[in-house]
Amino acid sequence: MSLFAIEIEKTYLRWRTYIGFAVILVAVILLEVIIKLNEPQMARAFSGGLSADFIISGHILNAWVITAFVMNSLYIHVPFLIALVAGDMVSSEATSGTLRFMLIRPPSRSKIISAKFLAMLFYTATLIIFFGILCVGIGLMLFGGGELIKVQPGMPHIVVLPARLAASQTGLAFIAAIISMSVVGALAFLFSTLVDNSIGPIIGSIAVVIISFILGNLPFEFTESLRPYLFTTYMGIWQLLLDNPVDWPMVLKYALALLGYDTVFFMVAYYVFVRKDIKS
C-alpha cells in the first residue's frame, strides 16, 4: 500500500471527513428548495432592476444561474469545511501520538509530508466535485436548464452564457474552485505542521482568510496596495470562468498566483516538518 493510499484510507475512514459533505448536502438542498418555493420573488431579485429596461422572457432561474449563485458559499462556509480536515492532517496525528510511530518507520519525512499534502488536495477536490454535482444535479431537477444570465452588481453589463456553453463553463468554474480552495487547505495544512493541536490550525487559517478578505476589500490606498499580495484576491477565479467572453489571460494569472501560494505554503510546511523535533 502506498503512503498516499494509506493517507487516503485514514482520511476517509474518519467520520469527521464527512462533516463537510453532510453540510454541503444539507445547505445546497435547503437553498435550492427555498429558491424553488419562492421562485417569483427570487426571479425578480436575480434580474435586479433589469425588468424596468428589458423584457425578460423564459426561465431566468435555471440550474446554471442557481449554481452560480450557490457557488458564492465558496467564500463562506466551504473554506471552513476544507480547513476542518486540512488543519487536522498532521496535528491530529501529533496529538494522538501516531505521528511518532509513522516517523520511526522507513519512509522518510519528506515522503510522509508529501503524501499527506496530496491527500489534503484529494479531499479538497472531492468536496468541490461533490458540491458541483449536487448544485447542478438538484438545479436541473428543480429548475431545468437554460442560459446563464448574470447581473454583475455595480457593473454596467449583464452576462449571458448560451445554454451550450453554460454547462462546460460551470464545469471549468468548479475546477478553478478546486485550485482556489486548495490554497485554504494548504494554509491550514501549514499551520497543522506548526502545532500539536487541531483547533489552532483550523481557527488560525480561517482567521487569516477572513482578515485577508477584509484587508482586500477596504477602500484605502494602503490596503489597495496590499491587494496583489493577498491570496484572497485570486480566490474568485471561478467567477472569471462564468463570464462571456472569458478573460483567459486573467484566469491564467489568477491560477498561477493561487498555485504559487499552494507551493509556498507546502514548501514551508515541508521545511518545518522535516526539521521538526518530535517531543510530544
Added chain:
Amino acid sequence: MSETILMTEGLSKRFGNRWAVKDLNLDVRAGEIFGFLGPNGAGKSTTIRMILTLLLPTSGSVKLFGKEIRRARAEILSRVCGIVEKPDFYLFLSAYKNLELLGSLSRKVTRDEIFEALEIVGLKARAGDKVKTFSHGMKQRLGIAQAILTRPDLVILDEPTSGLDPQGMKEVRELILRLSREHGTTVFLSSHLLTEVEAVAQRMAVLNHGSLIAQGAVSELMNDGSSYFTISASPVDKALEMLRNVDWVEVVATGNGIDVRIDSRRAAELNRLLVTSGIDVSAFAAKRTLEDYFLKITEGASEA
C-alpha cells in the same frame, strides 16, 4: 561476545540550557534483552527518540547494525520497531486495521501475519473491535503486536508496563521473554522499575540526570552490594535496640519494617543474631528499589 547492534557514541541532547542527555555511550548486543534503567526524567525517552530519529542529537552518533542511522535511515528502520512513551493508535479504527495500516509503512503485511501478531499478544478475538474500546493494558499489548508484526531484529520498548496492573505487567514481561527466546529478537527495554529489568534483562545501563552511571551484566551490577535489607521483626522496639547496638549494622529507616545497611555477606549472621535474642523475624529481604540501587552505586563511585 555477540555482535553489537546498537551503539551510541557521545550521544548528547540539549534543550535550551539543560542537557537532557550527556555523552552517552551505549552498547547493545544481538539477541539480548537490554535494560535501560533510570528514574522518570533521567533522559531515557530522549535517548530513544534520538535513536529512532525523532530528535536530532546536539552531538554524538547512533549506529545500528554497524551503520550510522542518519546515513542509512530507511534500511535500518526496516529492521527496527519500537514503542516510544506509549503505544498510540487510530482510535476510530479496529485493531486489525491499525496493524494493517501501520505495518504497511514498513512493508506489505499479510492477513495471516496480522492475526499471528494479535494471537501472540492474546488479542485475536478482538481483532475487529475499535481501539477506542480497548483498556490501557490491551493497548500496550497491541503496541507489542505492532512492534513484532514486521519481525524486526531489534524492538525498542519505552516503559511498556507503565500504567498496567500487576497481572498486565506480568503478561508484558512474559511477552518480552517470548520475543527474545522464540524469535531471537533483541529487545531494548526502557524502565524505571529495577525489578522489571532484573526479571528479564541480561545486561543493563543505568541513566541518571542524562548521564550513564553504570553499564554491564545485570547479575554483576546487582550483586555489587545488595547491602540494604528490610527486616520485619517483633517486638519492634527490642529489635531496634538490639540492631543499634551491633557496630556493623546501620539502621537507616524505620517504617513498616526496619531498613538496615550491612555487608551483604553478614545477612544470615544478623538474622541468626535476632532470632537467638528472642526476636521473631517474619521477613528479612534485600531491598531492590531503584533509589537504593542509585544510592549504592553513587556511594560506590564516591568511595572509589
